[in-house]
Amino acid sequence: MNYSIIYLTGFMGAGKSTIGPILANTLGWEFYDLDSVIEKDSRKKVKDIFAEHGEPYFRKVETETLKKLSTGKNIVIALGGGAITIEENMRIIKRAGKIVYLKTSPEKVYQRLRNKKDRPILLGENGDCLSKDEFLKKVTTLIDSRKRYYEQADIVIDTDNEPIGKTIDKLANIINKMQNRGKKIEEN
Secondary structure: OOOOEEEEEOOOOOOHHHHHHHHHHHHOOEEEEHHHHHHHHHOOOHHHHHHHHOHHHHHHHHHHHHHHHOOOOOEEEEOOOOHHHOHHHHHHHHHHOEEEEEEOOHHHHHHHHOOOOOOHHHEOOOOOEOOHHHHHHHHHHHHHHHHHHHOOOOEEEEOOOOOHHHHHHHHHHHHHHHHHHOOOEEEO
């Protein structure tokens, strides 16, 4: 089975926006970050779209943008955190390409994002950074709530302990092999 779209999913901090463009370059493909495309098209930050119009409106825009991008070939698309939780998005993704789950632990998310203030979902009610225990509890709950979606991935790569270059090499290798075999592969 040959395919030409790779969708990267995973929790915040898993490496979608970092790995995506390098992977696309390695494969000789184009890269799109779904949230960045939405921001460019709407001329607004995702957090502002949420604040002004609410999540249902954002999800509608996200689905329409995903549909447009999914008509392309030889592209890597980094999905926003909640994109795979929408049934219509999952249908689009499964029909058009393969899903790569960049798996990461709550502890690694904490290490990577603990001081970020641009992730409202990981901040306290007053906009301050959460304590380590609060952060880990919140991230664990969110990852657990998305687990059934992540488990539908065609490729699973753990991003906790590998350098980015090795992760990309491993992933490019798996994608090339999958194109020839059409199998589901898990790499830990």
